[in-house]
Amino acid sequence: MGQEQAFAALAAQLWARFTQSPSDRDLHGRSESHFAPMPPDAVAYPESTHEVAAIARICAAHGVPMIGWGAGTSLEGHALAPQGGLSVDFSRMARVMDVRPEDMLAVVQPGLTREALNTELRATGLFFPVDPGANASLGGMAATRASGTTAVRYGTMRSNVLALEVVLADGRIIRTGTAAPKSSAGYDLTGLFVGAEGTLGLITELTLRLQGQPEAVSAAICAFPDMTSAVETVIATIQSGIPMARIEFVDGESARAFNAYAGRDLPLTPHLLVEFHGSEAGVKEQAERFGDLVADFGGAGFQWAHRSEDRAALWKLRHNAYYAVRALRPEAAPITTDVCVPISNLARAVEETAADIAASGIPGPMLGHVGDGNFHALLLPDPAIPGDWDRAKALAGRMAERALRLGGTVSGEHGIGMGKQGYMQAEHGEAWDVMGQIKRALDPDNLMNPGKLLRQN
């Protein structure tokens, strides 16, 4: 068997850092989401780019699938092994290789988490802004084109990755991009690997843009009488050009989940959580302009978080939303949705979705990075209730269709993995085939994370 020979070669190459132990396989076969476990046949823990290239050459020679593993927090079964093969776990490639404050960039290994990077950066006055809440790895974040709470101000991984080192399916090591701020020298391969979900190659190094820590930061939470007023406030805020650092929506059900999970006593109505970055004067001015808009739309009950501990508590609340919401119905098999629409259609998208969820009888708290037009309903079907799962799937499908009808996308930030392939034809049409042509050109044997993102035939 090809796989057995490959595993023998990998064991010879990696010693104890290659394993077929049931516990390692089990760990790399699970996700945070509803997917049934799909363990790989083995797990490798490379420590260098050259080891990753050696792994790829061995796997390529024997036809063994390679699935990158960062922190395993992706939500669409991205890192599972539906066709078995080798999970390539980057946890031992987690170093900061270089920080260049004058160029506002850092060179890191893919297994480094965003929190670890920001801890290392603290003394430099710089930070890496992309914040998906979960303490994801930077390689995984690049692979899913992650974003999160701060993308409204600082952009997604698309705009914050300057250069990559990638190991291709045949073991070739390439570099894409440079440390210069821009380039017109050829195809944008960096942009191609960002968001490719590990289906085109394994990222072994990233050059990331950093931001200067703002002189002043201020955050707040405020309540709204209803969903429409909260969403209209967001739209007016974005259109008025206030440079929000964060502007997050949570609905009344999510507020209920926060109260239960974190011992808060928020009113059970929609809220916005916001943050301002700038000079002292700038933050003050932004906060005042925002406050005026909130008042115009009937919002109230501002709680300001001026001290950094208070801000940390506020964003912890938000970042734990996924777990807080799941705790509302622990027996549920959660389905995360992740639509994103043009801001002019945000109110309509949110309202129609809320009505659809209410009519379905499935619990589905809603929240999102609404400054980008991106929101989630976390649907909580109970597998023990007949029809619940199918109703939730249909609901998620209607959300995706609605997003497309309103000019948007079926995934604002989580990606496609194994969970959203069913919507790709509707979103992309023949462009999905073009993705397949690129995939076949770079990975003709379909060894890089097979079964994800692309059309399966």
Place this chain on the structure above:
Amino acid sequence: MGQEQAFAALAAQLWARFTQSPSDRDLHGRSESHFAPMPPDAVAYPESTHEVAAIARICAAHGVPMIGWGAGTSLEGHALAPQGGLSVDFSRMARVMDVRPEDMLAVVQPGLTREALNTELRATGLFFPVDPGANASLGGMAATRASGTTAVRYGTMRSNVLALEVVLADGRIIRTGTAAPKSSAGYDLTGLFVGAEGTLGLITELTLRLQGQPEAVSAAICAFPDMTSAVETVIATIQSGIPMARIEFVDGESARAFNAYAGRDLPLTPHLLVEFHGSEAGVKEQAERFGDLVADFGGAGFQWAHRSEDRAALWKLRHNAYYAVRALRPEAAPITTDVCVPISNLARAVEETAADIAASGIPGPMLGHVGDGNFHALLLPDPAIPGDWDRAKALAGRMAERALRLGGTVSGEHGIGMGKQGYMQAEHGEAWDVMGQIKRALDPDNLMNPGKLLRQN
């Protein structure tokens, strides 16, 4: 002959909008740069996406090269027809299809120029920021991943194109991206076609991000005693986080060219040309902070342009730099260079280049979008002087090597075309082959702008 059959079919399809007239061919075989004329065998003027698709199907069936033509201002022979074939001129596809102020985006046809777009946008309070100086077409700008004076603040075409419609080599019409601000739904095909120089497909529609017109704008020019002080001012300005809207460097030779071309009397020393965008108070604060830095580095002689006519005159001066510099030696065959380095290496790159040019004896005024680390020397070898051309080529080669050695790129914004293929191996290594693999996957018969960007074999 395949081409004859194709041309008969095209004539039947397009009537008078297909032509083999010598004047049309001649016009589409010339560039602004030093390349010898390379006319296409025919020119088509499509009026719709469906016509472009029909053209592609006909050309594909008969093996005829297709070369997109926007405004013909590209500098590396991008739009020439070294292998003959059909020039597809987009001047009759130049409409604004839709402006959506609430979403801050516009949908345009590729032949529209950036000036025409901004004229149409005037009443909306919005503008399209990317400014390569030349009145290029938006399709051509996307194809070359253009940037220019404002990229330091608003980004390049990479970050300002949200979605595309593209006709592929086989005539398929695809759409990439959506009108939503972000997406993680599959490979970033938009990013792949932006910068592909028409080698992967013909862009037939673009969805562009717009910006709000700033409340206040102020611009200025100031002089420096030497190159080092000017460049150090730029580095300090960028590192201090002042959100410059424009920060342009010109050397003493360029100042001399400006004086001659535009009747100015600038001192014959290096200058910076800058612009600030923001609120009244913000612009004032930015200008003061910048003024302090200028003074620290010995700059002086600020001339402020507060009125919009004065600003227009200032930027006209800059935008005509190419022609002003060429007029220094009209008999020269100009070689444009376009390197871009990390900002920390900018001073070194500029100084080493200046010394190299001085030693060569070739006139080569330098100027650039230095806030991005991007600068040009316009080398002016005289074909009548033996050895001049070769010396200039060698100089350009050393500039490219220097940029790479300093962590940068051989093209910050102009692209590769036929002029910079010789540096691609050094910059990209095997990644250049990966570009070739993608090219072959999407255009196996090499009909889309053959002879450009990719390795020729």
